[in-house]
Amino acid sequence: MKKQQNVAFLTLVNFFIPLSLSATLVTVSHVIINSTLARSSNPAVVIASYSVAMSLFGIFERCAVILRQTCATLVRDKHSFKLVSRLTMFVLAAILIISLIIGYSPIGDMFFLKVLGVKEHMLEPTLSAYRVLMFVTIFSGIRCLYQGVIITNLKTKWLTIGMIFRLVFMGGLAWVLLHFGLVEHGYIGSIIFLVGMVVEAIVSFIEGRSIVKKIPDKKPDHHVVHSSQVRKFYSPLLMASLIAVMISPAINGVLGWSKDAEIAIASYAVAFSILNLLLSFASYLHQIVINFYEQDAKLVLRFTMIFSLIPTLLLIAIAFTPIGAWGLQHIMGVSGELLDQSLRALKFFIVFTLFFPWLDYVNGVLMLKGQTKVMTFSQAGNVITTITFLIVLILLIPNGSGYIGALAQSLGVMVEASIAFIMLRRYMHKPLLKIRKLS
Known part of the structure; x- marks a missing residue:
């Protein structure tokens, strides 16, 4: 592997910070929706219908989001972009067809009632919310396709700009809908989400x-020349993402067996929401690897060592100092037993923050080597x-x-x-992006 020691540490910082900021701002967009729905006349029903619809949306959203990694890793010329674009159109068309079947046929009724456990009186509000959310996935896929190109060309500030517009x-x-008293249904949250995603997709496009x-039309040294290479890169990522979907319902289901199930599930949810906020800062480390590892692997490793510590240090401050209790109580409105158990859960998430940034780093190297199939096995091990x-x-x-x-x-x-690390060691001596061997 050829290494050119010409990447400045500041270059990595300027590339990484806008990505991290955009990931953090995503959480703000969901706060806007939930706080808007909470002001309806019947917030329990409205929020519940939107949340259940979002749980199904999240599965299809994963299929769209990994198009960003696919594009960022594989696209280096117009030809490879055309190949990834074809995959994107196929994936989004398949998602739309399945979503239409779920949203407008008895199959969807059965899925929400039997699989997700939606009550009869909640079925129609939930379906109404999902019928809007299905289009959010389409625009999210378009956004991720072009964000992959933006990231590869080191113009990551446009991800932050897109999020700000969103x-x-x-x-x-949300303000207009509240002003005119129109927030009475869960699909209102879906509409707000859709408008935001359309705006972000337009900026990215x-x-x-x-x-x-x-x-360039075709780079002579770029190995991605066939659609099969793109599919063989994307498919393991898709499988790993779908396997990961099992974790959240499994945790909520098992916690429901505890003697104080409501506190157990709620405290986990509160702690996990804080964890997500902290880890959003490190969730793009794989892009540092994809874009700079070939130029200076040692600098990328050093960068990861420094920035991987930030989520852990912040979580320690929240879990072990009065800062956490104050924040949960005054910002999130958590108190009593729920407050105590949420802080306790946060302490056990420290192990998560220690390993997650390095998992993202290793996954980035695996993507460069075209070994995304490893991520399916590692994710299965996680589950x-x-x-x-x-x-x-x-x-x-x-x-x-x-x-x-x-x-x-x-x-x-x-x-x-x-x-992932053990499997990576097996591939360390193989050339990066030797995707031609996959075809």
Whole structure:
């Protein structure tokens, strides 16, 4: 592997910070929606219908989001962009067809009633919310396709700019809807989300298209020349993402067996929401690897060592100092037993924050080497470990609370990172992006 020691540390910082900021701002967009729906006359029904619809949306959203990694890793010329674009159109068309079947046929009724456990009186509001959310996935896929091009060309500030536009339009629409008293249905949250995603997709499309026009038609040294290479890169990522979907319902289901199920599930949810906020800062480390590892692997490693510590240090401050209790109580409105158990769960998530950034780093190298199939096995290891420890812990500690879920999930990520690292060692001597061998 050829290394050119010409990448400045500041270059990595300037590339990474806008990505991290955009990931953090995503959480703000969901706060806008939930706080808007909470002001309806019947917030329990409105929020519940939107949340259940979002749980199904999240599955299809994963299929769209990994198009960003696919594009960022594989696209280096117009030809490879055309190949990834074809895959994008196929994936989004398949998602839309399945979504239409779920949204407008008895199959959807059965799925929401039997699989997701929606009550009869909640079925129609939930379906109404989902019928809007299905279009959010389409625009999310378009956004991710062009964001991959933007990231590869180091113009990551446009991800932050797109998120800012998204938040402004979402906030403005939410204010208008509240002003005219129109927030009475869960699909209103879906509409706000859709408008924000359309705006972000437009920003990404405009900037991404301008970049695509400037890249060469065909780079002679770029190995991605067939559609099969793109599919073989994307498919394991898709499988890994779909496997990961099993973790959240498994945790909530097992925590429901505890003697104080409401506190257990709620404390885990509160702690996990804070974890997501902190880890959003490190969720783009794989892009640092994809874009700079070939130029200076040692600098990328050093960068990861520094920035991987930030989520852990912040979580320690929240979990072990009065800052956390104050924030949960005064910002999130958590108090009493729920406050105590949420802080306890946060302590067990420290293991998660230690391993997650390094998992993202290793996954970035695996993507460069075209070994995305490894991520399917490592993710499966995560799911098996998490579910196994969940069951063991709930049997040993039936009075346990949300920290059981936090500990089991942390051990799962530790195992996933270990499997990914061990498998990576097998491929360390193989050339980067030797995707031609996959075809």
